[in-house]
Amino acid sequence: MKISTGTKALFLLALAIAIVVGVESLMVNYMPSLFGSIRADIRYALYRPYFDIGDIPVTPIFLVKTFLFLLVLGLASSAVRRVLQKRLLVRTSLDEGQQYALGRIASYAVYLLGLLVGLQWVGLNLNNLVLLGSAVGIGVGFGLQNIANNFISGLILLTERPVRVGDRVEVGGTNGDVVHIGARSTWVRTNDNVVIIIPNSEFINNRVTNWTANDRQVRFTVPLGVSYGSDPERVRDIVIEAAVRHPDVLDNPPPEIIFTGFGESSLDFELRVWTTTRVQTPRPLASELYFAIFAAFREHGIEIPFPQRDLHLKTVSGRIPVVLEEQELRPPRP
Numbered sequence: 001m002k003i004s005t006g007t008k009a010l011f012l013l014a015l016a017i018a019i020v021v022g023v024e025s026l027m028v029n030y031m032p033s034l035f036g037s038i039r040a041d042i043r044y045a046l047y048r049p050y051f052d053i054g055d056i057p058v059t060p061i062f063l064v065k066t067f068l069f070l071l072v073l074g075l076a077s078s079a080v081r082r083v084l085q086k087r088l089l090v091r092t093s094l095d096e097g098q099q100y101a102l103g104r105i106a107s108y109a110v111y112l113l114g115l116l117v118g119l120q121w122v123g124l125n126l127n128n129l130v131l132l133g134s135a136v137g138i139g140v141g142f143g144l145q146n147i148a149n150n151f152i153s154g155l156i157l158l159t160e161r162p163v164r165v166g167d168r169v170e171v172g173g174t175n176g177d178v179v180h181i182g183a184r185s186t187w188v189r190t191n192d193n194v195v196i197i198i199p200n201s202e203f204i205n206n207r208v209t210n211w212t213a214n215d216r217q218v219r220f221t222v223p224l225g226v227s228y229g230s231d232p233e234r235v236r237d238i239v240i241e242a243a244v245r246h247p248d249v250l251d252n253p254p255p256e257i258i259f260t261g262f263g264e265s266s267l268d269f270e271l272r273v274w275t276t277t278r279v280q281t282p283r284p285l286a287s288e289l290y291f292a293i294f295a296a297f298r299e300h301g302i303e304i305p306f307p308q309r310d311l312h313l314k315t316v317s318g319r320i321p322v323v324l325e326e327q328e329l330r331p332p333r334p
Helices: 005-030 034-045 059-091 096-121 127-140 145-160 198-204 230-245 283-300
Strands: 051-054 056-058 168-171 173-181 185-189 197-198 218-226 254-262 269-274
Touching: 005 059, 034 269, 056 059, 056 218, 096 145, 096 173, 096 269, 145 173, 145 185, 145 197, 145 198, 185 198, 197 198, 230 254, 230 283, 269 283
Parallel strands: none
Antiparallel strands: 051 056, 168 173, 173 185, 185 197, 218 269, 254 269
């Protein structure tokens, strides 16, 4: 059985605490004469209060215990999240996003509950937290608005779930897959395998395109044009046949082609295809379809036109000389 990093950290922390308690007990019981004066100085330094919180003196040993308690609490909340996501929730019918959200919420709940229990255990009256809450409120008013906004937005993302882990999203010009939703920010991985860290508030305050909110079935549009001498019905059949042959294009819904209008130099069409496997790579899919359509047009003699312009001269004063350039350059005459 493989031991996780969190379990190893908890074991080492418990071992360190046991060693400290054992050494202190040994010094007290078996070596009082040798370490008596040293122990008294150390004890005075560790238990000398800096200030008081209510009836609780804040000493160095209190700060050390608080740090260890918060460390153990953080490791415990992470362990609860991992057990829920990797051991329990994977056996349910919940999707990956729901499993992630429940694991995160459970982790936050364990941390908050453990913090309240710890405060009661050290004897701190929770009524005194009103003063702390006022201080936090002042801090938020003076410069922590963004942190508080992003944290609350992260809770909204986990509970309301407009965006889930594994979704394909587009926000603020960034297009990629959601790989992590944290307390302050969300990680989006692009097609270049680059992770963009986006504040959670952008997902709440701005417009977000979620390509896979309902399912992984997405429709893409591929524009194209042919010359005016081409038969539109024949073009439709050739393009549909090329799209159907592509392995990543769905048969249901089937691909369709729309005659969008008469362009300046071409008949304009739009090929619409559905896919579930190429959601992350729409442009390579369009490129592959263009390759197939171009080969089919060349095989059937369908022309892809160049831009054309008609020049009309209304009035001309006199004759217009026409000079034809010779193909071979001749040396100038002396």
